[in-house]
Amino acid sequence: DIQVTQSPSSLSASVGDRVTITCRASQMIATYLNWYQHRPGEAPKMLIFTASNLQSGVPSRFSGSGSGTDFTLTISSLQPEDFATYYCQQTYSSPQAFGGGTTVEIK
Amino acid sequence: EAQLVESGGGLVQPGGSLRLSCAASGFSFDEYSMHWVRQAPGKGLEWVAGIRWDSDIIGYAYSVKGRFTISRDNAENWVFLQMNSLRLDDSALYYCVKVRDNFIQDDAFDIWGQGTVVTVSS
Numbered sequence: 386d387i388q389v390t391q392s393p394s395s396l397s398a399s400v401g402d403r404v405t406i407t408c409r410a411s412q413m414i415a416t417y418l419n420w421y422q423h424r425p426g427e428a429p430k431m432l433i434f435t436a437s438n439l440q441s442g443v444p445s446r447f448s449g450s451g452s453g454t455d456f457t458l459t460i461s462s463l464q465p466e467d468f469a470t471y472y473c474q475q476t477y478s479s480p481q482a483f484g485g486g487t488t489v490e491i492k
Numbered sequence: 493e494a495q496l497v498e499s500g501g502g503l504v505q506p507g508g509s510l511r512l513s514c515a516a517s518g519f520s521f522d523e524y525s526m527h528w529v530r531q532a533p534g535k536g537l538e539w540v541a542g543i544r545w546d547s548d549i550i551g552y553a554y555s556v557k558g559r560f561t562i563s564r565d566n567a568e569n570w571v572f573l574q575m576n577s578l579r580l581d582d583s584a585l586y587y588c589v590k591v592r593d594n595f596i597q598d599d600a601f602d603i604w605g606q607g608t609v610v611t612v613s614s
Contacts, residue, residue: 417598419600419601423537428587428604428605428606428607429529429601430604431592431600431601431602435600440602470536472536472537474539474601476598476599476600477598478598479542479551480539480551480552480553480554481539481542482539483529483537483538483539484536485536486536
């Protein structure tokens with residue numbers, strides 16, 4: 386089974402900061418990697434699909450990159466509403482899997 | 493607008509059963525694979541089960557295989573999760589989710605319901 390490992394598990398940042406979250410797959414998964422944002426009390430929200438495609442309606446400060454085993458989610462300028470937990474997900478093979486999550490906290 | 497509404501959660505004793513339902517609307521339901529994802533208290537997201545648009549392919553996480561059954565009713569736009577032999581660690585918020593692209597079994601989840609809470613406790 387293919388596992389995905391996120392790092393860091395948490396980070397503290399300030400409004401306006403550039404934030405980078407990484408996800409590493411245990412095997413090659415091409416670009417079958419997706420990113421989600423999860424705010425407390427809300428349903429998770431898809432941000433990026435197939436590694437680098439921005440979901441409609443998602444602000445352009447979010448971007449994704451990578452292929453193979455190493456992937457990155459970048460927030461170019463952190464906004465107050467971006468403080469949340471972020472998850473990656475591999476859909477290359479079943480069982481699909483989520484990463485453990487990265488919580489972005491206010492510094 | 494695509495929408496998913498879950499129901500059926502509640503309090504159940506260990507070893508008991510529960511059936512979750514998910515009502516879908518606002519999209520061509522019979523073209524999309526559907527899945528269940530859960531989040532235990534204080535934990536991350538965990539994929540539970542998925543069913544292809546035509547029910548021909550079904551998959552389960554190892555943690556629920558043999559105990560949970562996913563099914564769907566394309567005539568009435570419902571997805572179900574029958575949960576048997578429930579354990580304490582099945583306690584979670586269960587989300588019904590839709591894949592982004594039609595006629596794809598495993599894809600990103602673009603629509604999520606608000607979830608239904610399952611609590612397994614004696």
